[in-house]
Amino acid sequence: MDGTLLVNCALSALGGFLSYRMIKEFIPIFLQRGMHGNDQCKVSNDKVPEPLGVVTAAVYLIIMFLFIPFPFFQWTTSEIDKFPHEKFLAFLSGLISVCTAILLGFGDDVLDLRWRHKLMFPTLSSLPVLMVYYVTNRSTSVIVPKYFHFLLGQQIDIGPLYYIYMGMMVVFCTNAINILAGINGLEAGQSVVIAISVAIFNIVQLIRLESQDWYHYLSLYFLLPFIATTVVLFYFNWYPARVFVGDTFCYWSGMTLAVVCILGHFSKTMALFLVPQVFNFLYSIPQLFHLVPCPRHRLPKFDPKTNTVGMSMSVFKSRELKPLGQFCLAVFQTFGLLHRREFERDGEMWTEVNNLTLINLCLKLFGSMHERSLTILLLSIQAFCSCVAFFIRFYMASLVYDVVH
Amino acid sequence: MDGTLLVNCALSALGGFLSYRMIKEFIPIFLQRGMHGNDQCKVSNDKVPEPLGVVTAAVYLIIMFLFIPFPFFQWTTSEIDKFPHEKFLAFLSGLISVCTAILLGFGDDVLDLRWRHKLMFPTLSSLPVLMVYYVTNRSTSVIVPKYFHFLLGQQIDIGPLYYIYMGMMVVFCTNAINILAGINGLEAGQSVVIAISVAIFNIVQLIRLESQDWYHYLSLYFLLPFIATTVVLFYFNWYPARVFVGDTFCYWSGMTLAVVCILGHFSKTMALFLVPQVFNFLYSIPQLFHLVPCPRHRLPKFDPKTNTVGMSMSVFKSRELKPLGQFCLAVFQTFGLLHRREFERDGEMWTEVNNLTLINLCLKLFGSMHERSLTILLLSIQAFCSCVAFFIRFYMASLVYDVVH
Ligand SMILES: [Mg+2]
Numbered sequence: 027m028d029g030t031l032l033v034n035c036a037l038s039a040l041g042g043f044l045s046y047r048m049i050k051e052f053i054p055i056f057l058q059r060g061m062h063g064n065d066q067c068k069v070s071n072d073k074v075p076e077p078l079g080v081v082t083a084a085v086y087l088i089i090m091f092l093f094i095p096f097p098f099f100q101w102t103t104s105e106i107d108k109f110p111h112e113k114f115l116a117f118l119s120g121l122i123s124v125c126t127a128i129l130l131g132f133g134d135d136v137l138d139l140r141w142r143h144k145l146m147f148p149t150l151s152s153l154p155v156l157m158v159y160y161v162t163n164r165s166t167s168v169i170v171p172k173y174f175h176f177l178l179g180q181q182i183d184i185g186p187l188y189y190i191y192m193g194m195m196v197v198f199c200t201n202a203i204n205i206l207a208g209i210n211g212l213e214a215g216q217s218v219v220i221a222i223s224v225a226i227f228n229i230v231q232l233i234r235l236e237s238q239d240w241y242h243y244l245s246l247y248f249l250l251p252f253i254a255t256t257v258v259l260f261y262f263n264w265y266p267a268r269v270f271v272g273d274t275f276c277y278w279s280g281m282t283l284a285v286v287c288i289l290g291h292f293s294k295t296m297a298l299f300l301v302p303q304v305f306n307f308l309y310s311i312p313q314l315f316h317l318v319p320c321p322r323h324r325l326p327k328f329d330p331k332t333n334t335v336g337m338s339m340s341v342f343k344s345r346e347l348k349p350l351g352q353f354c355l356a357v358f359q360t361f362g363l364l365h366r367r368e369f370e371r372d373g374e375m376w377t378e379v380n381n382l383t384l385i386n387l388c389l390k391l392f393g394s395m396h397e398r399s400l401t402i403l404l405l406s407i408q409a410f411c412s413c414v415a416f417f418i419r420f421y422m423a424s425l426v427y428d429v430v431h
Numbered sequence: 432m433d434g435t436l437l438v439n440c441a442l443s444a445l446g447g448f449l450s451y452r453m454i455k456e457f458i459p460i461f462l463q464r465g466m467h468g469n470d471q472c473k474v475s476n477d478k479v480p481e482p483l484g485v486v487t488a489a490v491y492l493i494i495m496f497l498f499i500p501f502p503f504f505q506w507t508t509s510e511i512d513k514f515p516h517e518k519f520l521a522f523l524s525g526l527i528s529v530c531t532a533i534l535l536g537f538g539d540d541v542l543d544l545r546w547r548h549k550l551m552f553p554t555l556s557s558l559p560v561l562m563v564y565y566v567t568n569r570s571t572s573v574i575v576p577k578y579f580h581f582l583l584g585q586q587i588d589i590g591p592l593y594y595i596y597m598g599m600m601v602v603f604c605t606n607a608i609n610i611l612a613g614i615n616g617l618e619a620g621q622s623v624v625i626a627i628s629v630a631i632f633n634i635v636q637l638i639r640l641e642s643q644d645w646y647h648y649l650s651l652y653f654l655l656p657f658i659a660t661t662v663v664l665f666y667f668n669w670y671p672a673r674v675f676v677g678d679t680f681c682y683w684s685g686m687t688l689a690v691v692c693i694l695g696h697f698s699k700t701m702a703l704f705l706v707p708q709v710f711n712f713l714y715s716i717p718q719l720f721h722l723v724p725c726p727r728h729r730l731p732k733f734d735p736k737t738n739t740v741g742m743s744m745s746v747f748k749s750r751e752l753k754p755l756g757q758f759c760l761a762v763f764q765t766f767g768l769l770h771r772r773e774f775e776r777d778g779e780m781w782t783e784v785n786n787l788t789l790i791n792l793c794l795k796l797f798g799s800m801h802e803r804s805l806t807i808l809l810l811s812i813q814a815f816c817s818c819v820a821f822f823i824r825f826y827m828a829s830l831v832y833d834v835v836h
């Protein structure tokens with residue numbers, strides 16, 4: 027095993043330990059400064075400190091800064107002919123994007139930013155990563171499935187489109203965790219599941235392929251400290267949550283995943299791991315774009331009598347629904363993905379639908395349940411999707427492509 | 432003139448405009464979120480939003496991200512033989528340090544961090560800059576004044592000591608602006624004066640020397656957007672302050688200056704521009720290290736009757752003063768740098784000295800004055816020091832060294 031990776035493991039362990047200590051140290055500080063949220067799915071109304079994600083993110087940055095000198099030392103000594111500038115560039119560009127994502131998230135937690143800020147900032151801050159991709163590996167070719175070779179050849183170069191695709195991947199990832207969120211343990215839990223899946227993928231690739239291993243090392247360098255610090259955060263955020271992770275965590279985590287998949291050249295594989303997030307995003311679109319009325323919060327509804335959470339609803343006058351919204355709801359209903367009830371009140375027809383999130387969909391399909399069970403269910407779905415992703419990546423792909431890397 | 436520099440100027444202008452718009456947009460948001468401070472040198476007790484420095488810092492980052500593609504495009508097209516990785520590395524490493532400094536500052540404003548966090552974080556985040564310095568220019572030699580050539584040779588290599596010196600420079604710069612602060616317009620004003628001085632120095636060097644011009648271009652790339660955004664912040668922070676800049680600004684500004692002088696290889700010249708900050712630090716040491724009792728705030732004292740500010744005092748029992756503190760005070764007194772009064776109360780001897788900051792020293796030397804006059808006085812001192820720095824750098828140096836770059 028590579029010595030630098032060993033150092034990374036050791037520093038990750040240190041990062042986990044530091045996170046534990048720092049979260050404990052900062053919980054009273056957050057409460058004292060009035061930085062706390064309200065847990066809407068609890069009987070008690072205790073203040074929960076938020077965003078503790080910024081503490082683990084800061085620990086993560088410290089660990090990364092402590093780590094850089096080790097690969098750097100390896101590069102300056104072992105690679106005799108010349109210093110591998112591209113590797114150092116890849117590392118620094120990734121770190122910039124992660125750092126700006128943390129800053130954006132913390133700003134959002136403290137100041138509640140507008141959507142245009144939240145979309146523009148990650149797009150811009152991913153530019154260095156894309157430029158490094160351009161310098162180190164200009165391949166923008168997509169391998170064509172073998173059944174279409176007669177039509178398109180072995181691979182087609184989609185050029186600038188590939189950069190647009192990667193840019194959109196960054197913006198999607200940065201927001202993906204943030205929109206599948208809201209119950210204890212979910213944000214940190216899903217990130218841990220995805221990050222561990224990616225790390226396993228990297229290790230498998232390192233064992234299978236000797237040649238292109240640097241990318242997978244780089245990915246592990248970023249992911250292992252992330253996993254170590256986030257597991258600790260997950261522990262504190264687990265039901266009943268003693269801390270909230272905040273937008274800071276969501277942006278940080280999303281950007282870390284985006285950066286490793288772009289610098290590691292496995293953005294398509296990453297998309298497979300993100301199937302629940304993609305589904306949640308597509309399912310949310312009618313509400314995100316206000317085709318269907320969207321209440322301020324779409325969290326599940328807490329029932330203090332049974333101590334369970336159930337679907338939360340969006341209720342509106344039926345005639346207020348736009349045609350396009352009507353169409354989306356009809357599609358969802360056809361596939362059994364929607365709770366819908368029409369009723370009359372004060373001589374007008376009203377419509378009630380569940381809020382369009384994966385969380386509410388689970389509650390529709392499996393009924394009301396305890397909040398902890400809901401988190402476990404959602405994390406199980408995430409883990410199941412990772413298994414399917416591995417199956418598709420390593421087995422199915424060999425049926426469709428001649429060569430699979 | 433270089434086309435990329437022209438683009439940088441245009442983007443800087445855009446940055447100034449955006450800063451103006453964003454500060455106006457965010458002032459009510461900050462007040463609404465309860466992010467405000469108290470102006471202790473005013474009759475009225477209006478809430479002043481703080482830290483608006485984070486808004487201009489975010490605009491700065493956006494401008495920098497928008498800018499990177501331009502030099503990048505120039506590098507990929509004009510330098511035919513190979514892509515200049517070192518230049519890109521220098522750019523990214525600088526941006527990382529600036530970005531982490533902003534994050535640290537914002538964290539400090541929101542959470543009031545401890546000293547150990549504030550010293551450790553910039554030290555670590557400057558590592559990439561030092562590593563890039565190592566890769567691109569391993570020179571750690573110091574040129575020896577010609578009178579000592581017979582003793583030490585033309586230059587001596589101080590090796591690792593040079594990196595320690597640069598690391599200390601980063602930590603000093605990051606905190607230098609923060610400890611010479613507290614009255615309307617001072618933080619932003621001194622940063623503007625220093626940054627403009629450095630930019631003039633860069634331009635003079637670009638005109639004088641054709642060879643090593645890249646470093647000075649890099650420095651200007653970082654400084655011009657900084658000047659443009661900070662001038663706008665200065666305008667809002669000018670007496671009577673409508674916004675406070677916060678620790679965010681101080682760390683951001685200090686780190687930007689540190690980064691350009693290290694990547695630009697003119698850290699010794701930078702030290703000349705920072706003479707007021709260095710003096711203020713040295714003068715503060717007895718209180719910073721608690722050799723002399725240090726009250727929580729060392730701001731000048733506001734007199735509502737005359738609407739002026741005067742020296743603030745530290746009052747303590749004479750026997751509580753440690754011998755080392757006694758010694759420091761005696762030294763300051765010898766040079767006329769101290770107000771000191773001994774008096775008896777309740778049968779014990781008490782000592783009253785002015786708080787040891789450059790601001791209070793000015794008030795001792797020139798008497799109480801209006802807060803705006805005090806800012807103008809301090810900024811004039813800063814500008815005067817810049818003039819002296821130019822004189823030393825370009826005239827005196829030629830007397831001591833044979834070749835001056
Ligand atoms: Mg938010």
Ligand SMILES: [Mg+2]
Binds near residue numbers: 539540543544678
């Ligand atoms: Mg502070």
